[in-house]
Amino acid sequence: MIEVYNELSDKLLVKLDIKEASLENADAFKTEVIELFDKYKRSIAIDMSSVEYIDSSFLGSIVSALKHLISFKQEMMLVGLNKDIANLFALTRLDKVFKIYSDFDELSK
């Protein structure tokens, strides 16, 4: 589900390769992020541009993975959210919780 793009010294760039992020893959996502974090011990930037829909169960998994990273003083960045998802994040104030970027280029600036 998660593909590693690039290992930078301070963060890992990964891509979430699913269209519908929902209850069915929420737990697997959380486990994979935490496994990646345990292995690389650094912040994680997730390219979400393939994702078209996120349900609340999956949002819960993203947020709880974020909490895990924060407890180790690392960050989770979200990259390439589509318009509807970005809007949902803004409406529910999750845009204040995650650092959000339009693409990896913007992130590395």
Place this chain on the structure above:
Amino acid sequence: MAIHKPKQILLVDDDQLFLKLIERVFKKSGFECKSAPSAEAAIELLKKGEVNPDLILSDYEMLKMNGFEFRRYLMNDPAFQDIPFVFLTFFSDKDLMEKGLDLQAIDYVIKDTPINVIVSKINNILFTVDKQRELSENEVKKAAKSLNIKSIPIKAPEIQAFNVDFWHQAYHDIPGGDFIDFIKVNNRYNFIVLGDIMGKKWMAWFFTFGFLSYVRSAVRFAAFNNEYSTAKILQQVNSIICFDEVLKDILSSLSLLLIDSETNKITYSGAGDLPLLHYRSESAELNMISSSGLLLGLFAEGNYNEKEIILKQGDRLFIFTDGMIDFVDANGKKSDYNRFSKALKPFIAKENNFTEIVSNLFNHNLNEQVDDRSIISIYKN
């Protein structure tokens, strides 16, 4: 109304020819099939969330990890141990079969059985599993009913000078993470609570009671101390949840409103909830009212603020969960707040017509449902 998805089978066999053959027959019979050439590949598919099978049909004799080792591996993982598992084998060896059934495999199928018979057998197994699940769910529903525990009230409260209505539809008719509560303090003050635990179905439903009891206690304590601040109540609930060992990994949105029937003022605080919609009768406008608070259980400091809302005669306020803005179109599932707001507006009449809105707008598109849906309407008389 439940939407019936085709059943997904995960086929695991290192015999590519047999795999292709059996896959074709299952697909023809209306199943969705995923196949893996080894137990290791199957584990990877499962772990990556690329398959979410209703049943696993696995060969016994495979190189590296054999069927028994595969089954034992799955049994040790809580995420996969409950997926019905059926062995495929060439042997009609009694000991081998007994060993397989000891591993809580539902059944075994001899490989040289005609494939159509294998498909019928799997169909029967899935039917029995479904039936069993339905019976268990009914048992839980009955138990919950007899304990009189409810995450959704039976009827709306009567509040002086206002008309409060609500509508709730559980996802696939199974209670889920949405919860509603109306708390009457006295003739002057009434609290309205709408929450949504992040998750679906039974698991989310069980957690609603933990959240609801904290919200109820915080509201009661506040009222007891004559402190009518919705923001303080939310902050208190959030602090408790962040310390609760059981609830701390569970997140929930919450909209908390206090109606003061003496001043006709409504105070609102939100935790990661969707903005409310305020309909102004005078200008026939539908406007968003947003709050600043974060989801309950996210951080110890939730940044909760308070909004004061004055409803004039004929005005109304809609409070709703994210299931209301989800829909399905030809391209898949979507969430769109503005689309919901635009769809709702033409249905709003001068008088309180919530029942009509429900039957014309919400009941109308049940097939589009992808989550629990709840909406509360407050109409000013």
